[in-house]
Amino acid sequence: MTISSSLNAGVMGLNVNATRLATISDNIANSATYGYKRSDVDFSSLVIDQGQSSYSAGGVRATNYKDVTSTGSLISTGRSLDIAIDGNGMIPVTNFAGVSQNGGERDFMMVPTGGFSADEDGFLRTTSGLYLLGWPTDAAGNVENASRGTTAGLQPVNTSIGQFSAEPTRNLNLGVNLPADVSGATDPYVLPIDYYDALGLGQSLSLTFEPDTSVGAAPNSWNVTVTDSAGDPTVPVASFGVTFNGNTNGGSIASVTAGAGATYDAATGELAFAVEGGPMNAFIGRPNGTSGLTQLGTSFSPYDVNKDGSPVGDLQSVEVTPEGFLEAVYNTGFRRTIFQVPVADVPNANGLEALGNQAYTTSSDSGDVYLWDAGDGPTGNLAGYALMESNTDIASELTNLIETQRAYSSNAKIIQTVDEMLQETTNLKR
Secondary structure, eight states, X not given: OHHHHHHHHHHHHHHHHHHHHHHHHHHHHTTTSTTOOOEEEEEEEOOOOOOSSOOOOOOEEEEEEEOTTSOOOEEEOSOTTEEEXXXXXXXXXXXXXXXXXXXXXXXXXXXXXXXXXXXXXXXXXXXXXXXXXXXXXXXXXXXXXXXXXXXXXXXXXBGGGGSEEEEOOOEEEEEEEEESOOTTOOSOEEEEEEEEOTTSOEEEXXXXXXXXXXXXXXXXXXXXXXXXXXXXXXXXXXXEEEEEOOTTTTXXXXXXXXXXXXXXXXXXXXXXXXXXXXXXXEEOOXXXXXXXXXXXXXXXXXXXXXXXXXXXXXXXXXXXOTXXXXXXXXXXXXXXXXXXXXXXXXXXXGGXXXXXXXXXXXXXXXXXXXXXXXXXXXXXXXXXXXXXXOOOOHHHHHHHHHHHHHHHHHHHHHHHHHHXXXXXXXXXXX
16 A cells, blocks of 8 residues: 555665765765765665556665765875875775785775885885785886786886896087197097996096097097996097088087997987997087087187986985886986886776775776876876875765755654554554
8 A cells, every 4th residue: 555655665765864874974984084085875766656546655775886086185295105196097006915916816906095105025005005006117117018908917016126226327428629729739638437337336438539640631630539447448449530620610520430339420419339338329519510529729628528327326215207107216316217107997987896995996887997107098197295185075964964864854754654644544443
């Protein structure tokens, strides 16, 4: 009978509003929890086939979900490994068991933000035990063959692999002026340049500049030899000849002739040769250019000689770039990319299955995960030195709390009214 259906509808109304009250309670309790995504409830009516002469109440049901697509504000923390997503997407993580498992067997989870720090083994993890995942890089800082549609290639990020590092010298800049008047010169000009080899050890190059006084040599011509202290310092590793312009082009390079062990690229102005530790490129200047080697009416002057490379350095900190690259920063000032952290995204973020510690995993409703470079596609950049606040709005939750209380009271009134009507029906026998 319809009066019984009213009783059932009232009971269902109490249940769904109790469910909504539970989500509101969670939201308010976690309003200060970093990375928390508020819970919400959708109400939908249940309709029963109705006859023409009577109506039966179908009631209501509740479907709860996490509002994952809504993001909280980012708050600065001053810690380099506090990481958040500035936009859509999530950070890939795993649990303790996943650290020792293969990629295909590892539990894959995602978090919107996390405060990471190195544990005793060098793995980056949160205080709740979630380990950061990323793609390892090669010696040049590049990721090879990253698979976007699967998480099997991700590995737990370990900073101990970069505890010590050195950067070999591969590029020199030779800003040197050679004197225009060499009539009184008796000795060649020698320029020593310190550099670092692949082991981080200090070595030295010696460049010897000597005017070319041979028969038939072009005016304003010089011969240059390069020796390396890491090998036999009496045997040049490279040589070249350079001829300068006169008054027409103000002492700039007219031509360069590469000798044994060297090649010259006029387009870039670089001389390529090899030392004991590997290849070396030295910028000596372009023809008719204004930088590099010059021959002006002043003394021999190495005015702009510099190089790259660094000695062995000790790891000081790890920082994340907006593109998701984890850079190890050493006390020598050298920075080395050791991992790339991708941003995980799914077609339906609100369909993700919620786990503990603000972590989520994929479900049949969310769709499969895809790993983007940070900032590409629909995903946001990674933000270091920041955490994401909860997306809970306390004012809205308190308003919802009042509405839920009133709705619960109204449904309780339905049950009370049905009870009174049934009592009246019972009294008809008296």
